[in-house]
Amino acid sequence: MYLVYQPEGSDEPKRWKYNPKRLMSAEREMLERRCGVPFSEFTQAVLKGSSVSRRALLFMFLKRDHPGTRYEDVDFAWEELRLEYSRSELQLMRAEAAEHATGEERAAALAHFDAEIEAAFDDAEDEGKASLPVVG
Numbered sequence: 001m002y003l004v005y006q007p008e009g010s011d012e013p014k015r016w017k018y019n020p021k022r023l024m025s026a027e028r029e030m031l032e033r034r035c036g037v038p039f040s041e042f043t044q045a046v047l048k049g050s051s052v053s054r055r056a057l058l059f060m061f062l063k064r065d066h067p068g069t070r071y072e073d074v075d076f077a078w079e080e081l082r083l084e085y086s087r088s089e090l091q092l093m094r095a096e097a098a099e100h101a102t103g104e105e106r107a108a109a110l111a112h113f114d115a116e117i118e119a120a121f122d123d124a125e126d127e128g129k130a131s132l133p134v135v136g
Helices: 025-035 039-048 051-065 087-100 103-119
Strands: 002-005 014-017 081-084
Touching (some): 025 039, 025 051, 039 051, 087 103
Antiparallel strands (some): 002 014
């Protein structure tokens, strides 16, 4: 999964690979403190669209690139920040849908995933290593 940030006026988005299982303990603890929830709940809140969680995540990535970044300076319009599944994650979800869905629901789900996979950011270096971006 990628966190994609494209502030108004920028030509190209900034894309960070987001794998919560690969974050270091200091980052996980900072995210817990900022959001006031255990890390496993944070990962779910990010996917559910929590603005607080997404702001904290954006802060973490911006701080990696620019160590002087302050949390108070991180502000974004909702349309400037999004999550994108990687191609391998979408392929994993498609396989799950193919296995479990039936009939028209299956056909619609597979068509949806095929279109998403075609447009997805290519993460060839992670081929075969996909897992969903939550910690349980």
